[in-house]
């Protein structure tokens with residue numbers, strides 16, 4: 001088996017980025033791999049993935065945001081602080097070798113809205129992280145991240161039931 005340690009990016013404006021990362025996590029857990037799923041910009045224990053973690057060994061899902069919408073144009077200092085602490089946690093986890101898969105969910109939004117300085121994040125992700133596969137999700141992935149990644153998938157928004165007036169549903173959208 002080839003070693004883990006690649007960088008994957010799931011981006012684009014269609015639905016399915018976080019869902020894809022969760023699907024990959026499920027597959028990894030099935031093989032006994034240790035997964036850390038860091039959820040930037042949200043903290044909602046009613047999400048299905050949060051509820052599922054009690055049933056999945058080796059699936060550490062850690063919200064590193066708060067249960068408030070982030071105002072990207074005028075971010076609250078608390079949100080910036082939480083994002084920085086989340087990034088520190090990501091760095092520590094990737095360096096530690098304690099995880100086979102680390103998902104940085106919505107990190108691209110954090111970067112797109114300058115909640116973290118871009119260059120240090122890119123430099124860190126560009127370093128080899130042998131043994132730990134890293135997945136970054138979210139809209140507006142920066143070009144440099146796309147260039148350095150080993151796999152990039154873009155979800156295309158062809159249709160979404162939201163535009164028919166169908167709201168967010170338990171187990172499907174959250």
Ligand code: ATP
Nearest residue numbers: 013014015016017018019020157160162168173174
């Ligand atoms: P999901 O978490 O469902 O995989 P995602 O990670 O691709 O979605 P995000 O940008 O993180 O998408 O947005 C999360 C929420 O917004 C989900 O409830 C999702 O259904 C909804 N959503 C995603 N894409 C669209 C879209 N193109 N139009 C309307 N709502 C969307």
Ligand code: MG
Nearest residue numbers: 017018137138
């Ligand atoms: Mg998402």
